Amino acid sequence: DAGVIQSPRHEVTEMGQEVTLRCKPISGHDYLFWYRQTMMRGLELLIYFNNNVPIDDSGMPEDRFSAKMPNASFSTLKIQPSEPRDSAVYFCASSSNRFYGYTFGSGTRLTVV
Amino acid sequence: GENVEQHPSTLSVQEGDSAVIKCTYSDSASNYFPWYKQELGKGPQLIIDIRSNVGEKKDQRIAVTLNKTAKHFSLHITETQPEDSAVYFCAASENTGNQFYFGTGTSLTVIP
Numbered sequence: 001d002a003g004v005i006q007s008p009r010h011e012v013t014e015m016g017q018e019v020t021l022r023c024k025p026i027s028g029h030d031y032l033f034w035y036r037q038t039m040m041r042g043l044e045l046l047i048y049f050n051n052n053v054p055i056d057d058s059g060m061p062e063d064r065f066s067a068k069m070p071n072a073s074f075s076t077l078k079i080q081p082s083e084p085r086d087s088a089v090y091f092c093a094s095s096s097n098r099f100y101g102y103t104f105g106s107g108t109r110l111t112v113v
Numbered sequence: 114g115e116n117v118e119q120h121p122s123t124l125s126v127q128e129g130d131s132a133v134i135k136c137t138y139s140d141s142a143s144n145y146f147p148w149y150k151q152e153l154g155k156g157p158q159l160i161i162d163i164r165s166n167v168g169e170k171k172d173q174r175i176a177v178t179l180n181k182t183a184k185h186f187s188l189h190i191t192e193t194q195p196e197d198s199a200v201y202f203c204a205a206s207e208n209t210g211n212q213f214y215f216g217t218g219t220s221l222t223v224i225p
Binding site: 004042043045048056059091093100101102103104105106107 | 145147149154155156157158159162202212213215216217218
């Protein structure tokens with residue numbers, strides 16, 4: 001298995017633009033998680049899905065952030081409009097269990113200028 | 114909610130020496146404690162975990178200890194090698210909650 005695949009690896013965008021981050025989980029994993037990592041706040045859970053259904057989005061910072069999982073093999077995290085404070089590394093992780101055996105992707109480094 | 118504190122934030126050791134990273138947690142209901150290793154440009158990778166019904170767990174050069182009474186757990190790496198250099202994160206969760214709570218990370222440098 002190729003692991004959790006995220007794209008793009010790096011994204012530089014101007015303030016106000018829409019940004020879409022993509023994730024392909026490991027086949028057979030029915031939990032998918034989106035995390036954000038910054039120096040100031042460390043790793044923060046944004047949202048997680050179970051069987052393609054959003055279960056907890058309490059970590060999504062504000063309405064500018066949205067996430068979807070249209071099928072078991074694909075998820076997106078969208079920021080519209082983007083702001084400089086959204087600059088961070090965004091990780092997707094998948095698991096066959098809510099807590100055990102997370103596999104993280106390599107992340108998307110987002111820079112909003 | 115849970116609060117996980119991790120120390121030290123940076124740690125340098127000579128190759129072959131041992132490294133110890135410590136974490137404390139606040140929620141006595143927490144019962145699962147994983148450790149993740151993050152290499153530069155990569156996502157965190159699970160390296161070892163422990164559940165609250167166990168006091169210690171070993172996997173080759175890595176061990177984790179848990180003291181439920183004091184609410185702290187530690188990662189021990191023996192005979193360190195340069196490839197152990199990375200950022201290490203502890204985390205805590207309880208199985209009726211919604212998420213892990215991660216520590217702030219320890220940047221370990223092993224000096225050849």
